[in-house]
Amino acid sequence: MDESRSWTEELKISGEELLKETEKLIQEGNVTHLVVKNEEGHTVVEFPIIVGVIGAVLVPILAAVAAVAVYASHFTVVVTRIGTPPPPPPPISASPTA
Numbered sequence: 001m002d003e004s005r006s007w008t009e010e011l012k013i014s015g016e017e018l019l020k021e022t023e024k025l026i027q028e029g030n031v032t033h034l035v036v037k038n039e040e041g042h043t044v045v046e047f048p049i050i051v052g053v054i055g056a057v058l059v060p061i062l063a064a065v066a067a068v069a070v071y072a073s074h075f076t077v078v079v080t081r082i083g084t085p086p087p088p089p090p091p092i093s094a095s096p097t098a
Helices: 015-028 055-069
Strands: 006-014 031-037 043-048 074-082
Touching (some): 006 015, 015 031, 015 055, 015 074
Antiparallel strands (some): 006 074, 031 043
């Protein structure tokens, strides 16, 4: 895996899922940066993530995310990862209908 490459993805999630999804992303180990945006696209909170973050270091990050989650029902999480991005999904082919 080429560790020097980074790529981003955007996840649309609800306020209820925000904390759980953030914790899951951090634990994946290849996330280097998280940006949480509100429904209008404004950045609400932004965190650099140090690879290998565990335990007590996560508490302030997750507490901030939990505090943000109560203010809106939908968020966009912009995730920056290291490594090679996954391949794009195959194109949807139109099958003939009989």
